[in-house]
Amino acid sequence: MRRDYFGDLAAFAAVADERSFTRAAAQLGLSVAALSRTIQALEDRLGAPLLTRTTRSVALTPAGERLRSLGPDLDALEEKLSGLAGADEEIAGKVRIAAPRHATTALWPALNRLLADHPGIELDLLPPGDEADATVRLGEQVERGIAAIRIGPDLRMALVASPGFLAARQLPATPHELADYPAIVWRDAPLWQLERSTIRPAARLTVADPELALRAALDGVGFAYLFEDLAAPHIAAGRLTRVRREWSASVPGYHLHHARGVASPALTAVVDALRFHPERDNVRRLTLDSGARRPAA
Incomplete structure (x- = not known):
């Protein structure tokens, strides 16, 4: 076979x-x-x-x-x-995973259980772009010889900006008008899906991690299209304003990408631990909505 x-x-x-x-x-x-x-x-x-x-x-x-x-x-x-991997043959080895911090935070419950169940497994969590055994990215990126496994639900987004940034500007009336405003863009998601429209924002700042986009938005650099769970605490505290809530959509959830072929037992255990099952809580929920502040009109 x-x-x-x-x-x-x-x-x-x-x-x-x-x-x-x-x-x-x-x-x-x-x-x-x-x-x-x-x-x-x-x-x-x-x-x-x-x-x-x-x-x-x-x-x-x-x-x-x-x-x-x-x-x-x-x-x-x-x-x-x-039965080949019995009690006398404990799964062991190091697995390097390159992922944005937002993803590793969401996956931590599953990773924590994995470490508890397999004392012989070592995890090396690396930033995006580093050489790794597996890479976490949004959506399924089809590449020859690469397997993509869904590890999380689709993610709700929120268009936000700081109150100071918005005070000096008129709000855009349509999603396409956002192309005329300075924006903070995550390199892995350069296009924004808004109200059934796909736009390429004017990237004043491009970052490698969504949490850097959050920090820049708080500092008033421009509009940011952030994961709802990242933005929610700052919206509730008034540090960010949610803009045009009705434009916001969802993006494909995180997938784990790794080379097809014979995977090490340790990598196989990681894949099994992270594989998304809708009927159970495999990841920390990423669809928080503070509800504390109405969207700007």
Whole structure:
């Protein structure tokens, strides 16, 4: 069995059982697009279609029915494989993760549990851009040879500025007018999604971490489009003003990106610990809304 078959077969089994790519993707912690590519790759390797897809349903082909009938054999193989790392072979090793501080703060509960469960694992949390075994980024960035695993929910955003900055300016009437105002831009999110519009703000300052964007907004450098949970305490305290609340949208949540292939047991444990499951609290909630201050008109 090729090294990537087992995970692909598990993905196929989830779709076959759920009869839905959306429900199976949520169960596996993947995006629908990533799951669809996995199934397509499996069908290409086997040389036969496994599923018939319509806009309303997913059904098994005859080849898919035969493959799904192997389920008990696959379960037995998984059980045998999981027994290879027994109590006498504790998972150990160092895993380097490059991530914005905002992401590592949100993921800390899951990382803390991982460290408690696996005393032999060492984590090295690095800033974005550093060489690492895995990188945390917003959304699923499709690259050849790279796996992307969803590790958090979509994130609510808030358009904000300091009261001093706004005092000397008229508020923009439309999202596109923001292109005429100085802005603070996070390098990983250079485009702003506002009221079904995508704009490229006039970047007076470009930063490598969203928390630096917060600091610059507090200092009156310009408009910032921040994660709602970062902005909420400062909005409540009056240090920032939320502008045009109705324009704000959500952005794709954090994903963990790492090279496909044979992952170390330690990296596999990290992936399993961080994989997002909508039905349980895997990460600290990132959709806070202070409600303490009405948005500026």
